[in-house]
Amino acid sequence: MTSGMLSTTTPPTPTADTRSAWFRHDRFGLFVHWGLYAMGARHEWLMSREQMTAQQYERFAARFDPDLFDASEWAAAAKAAGAQYVVLTAKHHDGFCLWDSALTDYTVMHTPFGRDVVAAFVDAVRAAGLKVGLYYSLLDWHHPDFLIDGFHPQRDAPNVTELNQSRDMARYREYLHGQVRELLTHYGTIDYLFFDFSYASGHNPPVWGGKGAEEWGSAELLTMVRELQPGILVNDRLGVPGDFVTPEQYQPDRPMERSGMQVPWEACQTLNGSWGYDRDNTDYKSVDLLVRMLIDGVAKNGNLLLNVGPNGRGAFDPNAEHALAGIGEWMRLHARSIRGAGASGFVPPSDVRYTQRGDRLYVHVFAWPFGSLHLLGLADRVEYAQLLNDGSEVRFRVIDPDTAAQNLTQGGQPAGTLTLELPVRRP
Ligand code: JFZ
Structure with missing residues (x-):
């Protein structure tokens, strides 16, 4: 998470x-x-x-x-x-x-x-x-x-x-x-x-x-x-x-x-x-x-x-x-x-749930992917990401909007997507 x-x-x-x-x-x-x-x-x-x-x-x-x-x-x-x-x-x-x-x-x-x-x-x-x-x-x-x-x-x-x-x-x-x-x-x-x-x-x-x-x-x-x-x-x-x-x-x-x-x-x-x-x-x-x-x-x-x-x-x-x-x-x-948290206005990818508490977004990954997770609409919105269980940093990058737009026509991710680079092993 x-x-x-x-x-x-x-x-x-x-x-x-x-x-x-x-x-x-x-x-x-x-x-x-x-x-x-x-x-x-x-x-x-x-x-x-x-x-x-x-x-x-x-x-x-x-x-x-x-x-x-x-x-x-x-x-x-x-x-x-x-x-x-x-x-x-x-x-x-x-x-x-x-x-x-x-x-x-x-x-x-x-x-x-x-x-x-x-x-x-x-x-x-x-x-x-x-x-x-x-x-x-x-x-x-x-x-x-x-x-x-x-x-x-x-x-x-x-x-x-x-x-x-x-x-x-x-x-x-x-x-x-x-x-x-x-x-x-x-x-x-x-x-x-x-x-x-x-x-x-x-x-x-x-x-x-x-x-x-x-x-x-x-x-x-x-x-x-x-x-x-x-x-x-x-x-x-x-x-x-x-x-x-x-x-x-x-x-x-x-x-x-x-x-x-x-x-x-x-x-x-x-x-x-x-x-x-x-x-x-x-x-x-x-x-x-x-x-x-x-x-x-x-x-x-x-x-x-x-x-x-x-x-x-x-x-x-x-x-x-x-x-x-x-x-x-x-x-x-x-x-x-969980406590003090509720629904987020952001829409998660499949097999993911978002909970939000104030300005913190919690990304609950039900099916752990291989390596990376693409979060739509979160580019420019996230300053820092970490695993909740051990406080370790999770690196991420924003997919270049131009590239993304191009990808979109080829079935790729839409603009504004943020890619979290997850540890291979689920925590
Ligand atoms: C009831 C009880 O019959 C059951 O034993 C248990 O205590 C449970 C918590 O509640 O069961 C119900 C009550 C209402 C509905 C369904 C099961 N209902 O409204 O759909």
Whole structure:
């Protein structure tokens, strides 16, 4: 990677919003999917996939006792990876609560473990100097008032109509709002909230009994959230616009927009295709690919929220540890091309991403060429170039405009091209 001195500045940020300034600056966060499904160890949707009743699934709660859980180790791992914020699933679709909720007994407090995980998490992440995020599932497959729908474990029950007659979404909505109030009242400042998710009519593919803003009472909920935590950032899965958009397991090909305006966005990505701990899945993304995903997002003014699913004892899988440590090693040398950086107005050659921070342009070379790299439109714009990893000078020359014009007609490089003379071996 090289950096040059440019006579231009970074293009305008997506929004002038000061609330999201830290988020757009930090660029990289760690997502933690942890709950009873970690004990099933075969994907966080197992309750739905295997159509388990609440009673069947409760066997995990009865045995939840993660002896290796240490939130300060999680925070340290996030920090060492170069992440600046951490987001924990306070409640996932299975409805199990990782905090001491007064509104249900289906919490960590009523397991052999008996400790408030959210409290430990918030304290540890805060103490590590990182921003604190919580994930809250709008779906709840355990709550007796949540109307059975096409995602619900009981979706194929022969008496589903009858079962739904005793269920009342208005009561569930009150529970949902009450729980969010707890989370935003009892744990100090919460910087970030990830609601998941809406699938009302219009959802693709369609899901019967789908739910969205109306069922969640999203407008009211959002008003309460902002009252309780004025600085908080909220994602876009409530069915009403939020502070940032969340493409899932997909990298957009340009800065994202809503109504013609650039918006802060964050891609969430798994290490191995599963969010929850998945014991038999060892198909992990390489460190190289993960680093590219991070760079790719920043090059388009976006963030990366990279997920880890701790196991039933509260520990990270060795494969996950390896991935996070590898990203951390890269970040130790290259963080300045990520933090405080964003899209550049210059257009990179193929297999290259540009990130820009102020007048510094960072040239991320995904496919290392033999010897030289031609950068269009950068002639006259660069004073000095160096490898970022070791500070070594990279020599360059400007292709003579006349020659270039001549070359152009012969299929050569257009005028204004700068040629970086790269080391043969990729650093
Ligand atoms: C959801 C969850 O179902 C999943 O278990 C995980 O927590 C993930 C981060 O979020 O999955 C979704 C939610 C929304 C979309 C896709 C997957 N969506 O809007 O495309």
